[in-house]
Amino acid sequence: MPHENLELSTPKPVLSWAGHPLSRDEEKMAKNVASLPFVFKHVSLMPDVHLGKGALVGSVVATKDALIPAAVGVDIGCGMMAVQTPFTADELEGKLKKIRLDIEAAIPVGFNENKNVEKAVTNWQGWRDFKELHPGVRRLEGKAMKQMGSLGGGNHFIEVCLDTENHVWLMLHSGSRHIGNMLAQNHIDTAKELLKLADNRLPDPDLAYFVAGTPQFAAYWRDLQWAQNYARYNRDVMMSRFVRIVEKHLGGGKQTKPLLQVNCHHNYAEKEVHFGEQVYVTRKGAVRAQENDYGIIPGSMGAKSFIVKGKGNSDSYCSCSHGAGRLMSRNKAKNQFSVDDLVKQTQGVECRKDGGVLDEIPGAYKPIEQVMKQQSDLVEVVATLKQVVCVKG
Template sequence: MPYETLKLSTPKPVLSWANHELGSEETKMAKNVASLPFVFKHVALMPDVHLGKGALVGSVIATKEAIIPAAVGVDVGCGMCAVKLPFIGEQVEGKLKKIRQEIEAAIPVGFNDNKEIEKAVTNWQGWREFKDLHSKVQNLESKAMKQMGSLGGGNHFIELCLDAENNVWLMLHSGSRHIGNMLAQNHIDTAKHLAKLAELKLPDPDLAYFVSGTPEFAAYWNDLQWAQHYARLNRDIMMARFKRIVEKAIAGGKPTKPLLEVNCHHNYSEKEVHFGEEVYVTRKGAVRAAEQDYGIIPGSMGAKSFIVKGKGNHDSYCSCSHGAGRLMSRTKAKKQFSLDDLIQQTQGIECRKDEGVIDEIPGAYKPIDEVMKQQSDLVEVVATLKQILCVKG
């Protein structure tokens, strides 16, 4: 489905790949962003768009000479990685419960961290740059080290999947943990403070921004890139452990060569060239989908997920959705669904089936097939995955 230009009276247009009308709060949020003077050309909304903080989740915002920290968000570098292994479904039959138990023992979830720090973590060159990060996080280096290789909570997950040809895939979703959150919060506070001092008339205080060429912009950009690298390595560390667990269960621990590896952010900002100009592209709940880029679009727990390849659609700033997108809030999901609903909707999947994960029930998310139809001009599907094991954060 091609995009539609929303009927909004804003200085810059808003192009939407969602086939539903935005609610009043969502419309207001889209208008607020499209009204900012430094927004480049237009704002692009992905099919999974929904309410966020300051800017909509599922929005792609290209800017000139400025960046909005709250639009990037607090889970800096949050994203996904997936690995296709040379195994087939029959090889994991009868082993899923044990694999899940070993994942839960090897990879901390929620607020937990690692008790021991492995070499791949201590050897990361990023620690040498830690002293250059925001002064208010200087006491967090030890915590950041211990959390490297941990999942976090909320909608973060680890899944073992099968594709349509019965091949085994490993997939996980995580970000930059506490250190990324603290870096983001401190810079958001600074941006709001500067906006107040300058008496800027912003449509929303969460749209406070930094102007390029200022020390505050340079400090934020430095910390942002660091946190994005941390998030990517965090996923790599967990995936390496996950891969060893599956290899042990299937091949007696013999290392295997992945057939395909994908690792992509969906909460981040980068410098890119679009329409012949260098701009800052912030993807808040969106994946880069330049031509030949591999990406991951997960459904909910119990639904299909997709490995995709970008088509390089410049109207979307070469982007696509980052998932199905929530249909309802966590609070509403807990009120609307019961434990029986969760058990029924996750039938056949080795996962937690308790009241602690009811807010992640498939029924709380948009139908992923519908979301995929709406972005056929943005990506092509490389593999369709169905999870058979899921560990939630």
């Protein structure tokens, strides 16, 4: 679907792939961002766009010489990983519950952490730079080590999926855990303090920013890259445990080779070249979709997910959506739906079906097919997946 240029009369245009009008609050948030002096060319909104903090979730903001820490968000490097295994659906027969229980035993979820730190974690290169990070997190090295290889909560999940050819895929969604959150909070606080000192009037204090060339910008950039690497490696550690569990049940413990492996962020900032200029690109709930980039766009539990390949659309800053996008807040979902609704909507999926995950009910999300239709000019679908096991954070 072609995007539309929203009539917002902002200094920089806002291009939207949403295919529907924004709510008044969403419009205001888009306007606020598009009015910032350092925003480059235009702001791009993905089909799953919805309210966030400071900036819309599902927005791609390219900036010259400045970064907005709250626009990157607090789960730095949050993203997805997927592996296509050589196994097929018939091998899963009668094993789904055992696999789910093994995943829950091997990978801590919610606020939990690992009891022991495995070798793959202690060997991670990133620990060498830990002492360089923001002073506010220096006491957290032990916790960061124990949380590496853990899922977290909210909309994070681990899934066994089948594609339309009945191949078994393993998929997970997670970020930089407590350490990423604390780094983000510390820098957001600094940005807000600087704003007050400069008596700078912004349409929203959550848009407080750092300017390139200042020590504060350099410190944030360093910590951001560190947390993004932590998040990516966190997914690697969990996935290798996950693969071992599935190999135990389906392959008699023999090691297998993945047919395809994808690991991509959807909450992060990177230096990239667009329209011939070097800019900082912040993807807040968006996946990079340069030509031939593989990406992952999950639906809600009980819905389809998609493995995609980027088309390199320059107007979207080579980006696509990161999921279905929420239709209603967590509280609204809890008030509107019952556990019975959850059981109905997750039929055929081996997962928790209790009040603790009610805010993640499929009905709280936009229909993923509609979201995919809106971005046919951004990505092509490589595989369509449906989950058979789902472990929620």
